[in-house]
Amino acid sequence: MAHRLEVRDFRSSVQTKEGPKEILKGVNFKASSDEIHVLMGPNGSGKSTLAYSLMNHPDYSTSGSVKMDGKEMELMTPDERAKEGLFLGMQYPVEIPGVPLINFLRTSLKALKGKAPALRSWPAILKGYMERLKIDPQFAYRNVNEGFSGGEKKRAEILQLEVLKPKFAILDEIDSGLDVDALKIVSEGICRSHEEGCGIILITHYARILKYVKPDFVHLFYKGRIALSGGRDLAYKIEEDGYDGILSSIL
Amino acid sequence: MKGYDALSEPEGIISFDPGAFKDLRKSEEWKYDPIEKVEEFLKPFQPSLCASVRLDGREAEEGKAGKLLSPKDKVEAQAFSTLRRRFRIEIPEGDSRIEVENNGEKDSLMLSLEIRAGQESNVLLTFEGSGKGIYFLDVEAEEESKAYLTVLCRGEGEKFVYDSTRIASGARVKRNLLCMGGKFTRYSSRAFFSGPHAEAEMNGIYFIHGDGFAETRVRVAHAFPDCKSRVSYRGALLGGMARSAWVGESIIGKNGKGSDSYELNKNFVLTPGAKSFSEPQLEIKNGDILAAGHSSSVGYFDPNQIFYLRSRGIGEEEAKEMIVSGFFEELLSQMGSSEAKGEFEQFCKRIGGFNGSQA
Secondary structure (H helix, E strand, C coil): CCCEEEEEEEEEEEEECCEEEEEEEEEEEEEECCCEEEEECCCCCCHHHHHHHHCCCCCEEEEEEEEECCEECCCCCHHHHHHHCEEEECCCCCCEEEEEHHHHHHHHHHHHHCCCCCCCCHHHHHHHHHHHCCCCHHHHHCEECCCCCHHHHHHHHHHHHHHHCCCEEEEECCCCCCCHHHHHHHHHHHHHHHHCCCEEEEECCCHHHHHCCCCCEEEEEECCEEEEEECHHHHHHHHHHHHHHHHHHHC | CCCCCHHHCCCCCCCCCHHHCCCHHHCHHHCCCCHHHHHHHHCCCCCCCCCEEEECCEECCECCCCCCCCCCCHHHHHHHHCCCCEEEEECCCEEEEEEEECCCCCEEEEEEEEECCCCEEEEEEEEECCCCEEEEEEEEECCCCEEEEEEEECCCCCEEEEEEEEECCCCEEEEEEEEECCCEEEEEEEEEECCCCCEEEEEEEEEEECCCEEEEEEEEEECCCCCEEEEEEEEEEECCCCEEEEEEEEEECCCCCCCEEEEEEEEEECCCCCEEEEEEEEEECCCCCCEEEEEEEEECCCHHHHHHHHCCCCCHHHHHHHHHHHHHHHHHHHHCCHHHHHHHHHHHHHHCCCCCCCC
């Protein structure tokens, strides 16, 4: 059975020197886990704010409703939201010094599923996931994101997506900074997760990833809300006409 | 003394006469210390002789020893003037364990550890117990020896340790220090090379909780050519009244050509209100060195690190534990001492979590 993510009148503010500044001004959308949604929009339109606010990053104050399968998550902490099945693939994943990736992912699995994978079999299981993403298995013993290149960090985010198997993944510019080969590998990982039942909300600036990840819906994000929604064609139209071209015709 | 150099001595007053020193409260070297906690050490005292010293489980024998560098403060000079017990321990090849334990009245003693030329030794030294004490530790690593010394400061008793290490030509000393908990610990290390091509690696971890205080001072003097020193200390403070101070001095003398020196201190303040002072100092007296540098930081939890872990389902408390453990793991793995690692893990279990809101 497909899962449902429903966002209604979702607002988010960030604290500035001049006081709170509202970035998201009432976002509404519904997604099913058997769908791929793509969110595009000019710089500063609030796409990343939406991604981080949906996961309840402490920099943002939010209001509105975020429901997973009808269950309200608005008051939940980030770890509680993760346990409900929400995942955020970050544009700039932070480094966690001294914490090897293999230990971190085992702890995370234990937190999410209530049971850690068996110590003995875990390295081989993780190695299998890493090989699919063409990540050197030795990276499992490196500290989380430490010394990873930009592309390696993105692959490591997809590795986590595949290992943790959430209901919905919000992927914030997961394609930026990737070379053509890495883009294909990352895209394959996203598609595998989707085939296993994970709903995808992909934030991107470029239509090139859509060669591999085929969206069901494309949303144009502008000034803190969804200004236009459409099918795959909208992404190509944006690429062709630019945001200004499209926005001038609808605003 | 062979290889002696004025560089090995700290600047300021150096004397065996306690009267030569001014009031600690006015001394630059004691500016971080809560002197009210150790007022009783400011007056001369007769050692209680309560502390036991065991070498590999057997009572160690007292003997004539002592190549202590001249005292540089009143507490040290006073304790030295009334010192009654000195233990001279010839460290055997391989592993050995020295335990100093005091659960009685205030005591003082001196340990001299000798590592013979060409020898390779791995020593675990523990200071423990609820009793207060002033301990002098003198380490002599002879030519071409290799000494791995792990020092664990445990127990609630207030402690002063004055540690001086001489490293002869071609010798290598790796000293790991762990000061875990305790009300008051002041650990002063002085390492100096008494010949060329020698190496010193001085690592330290301190973890202060409640209203505890720990000050670690480390001074490395390069008075001979082509010597290498690495100083790396990390500390964490849990509890709004916890205090720490770290003072690192690296001094490269006129004869220290080809010296390679680096000192690093990182501090993690886990609770608002806790205070950590870090003071790296570097003095270079010749222009023909290989490298010299230092780095120091005092920081809090990074909210983005906590968020990252929490976004993967890990609860706030556990996320903080992972971050703190990771912070120390980098140095623990560098120490390569299973005892140091075990000590750290035991301590973490005892305090039961690193929640920054804990008082």
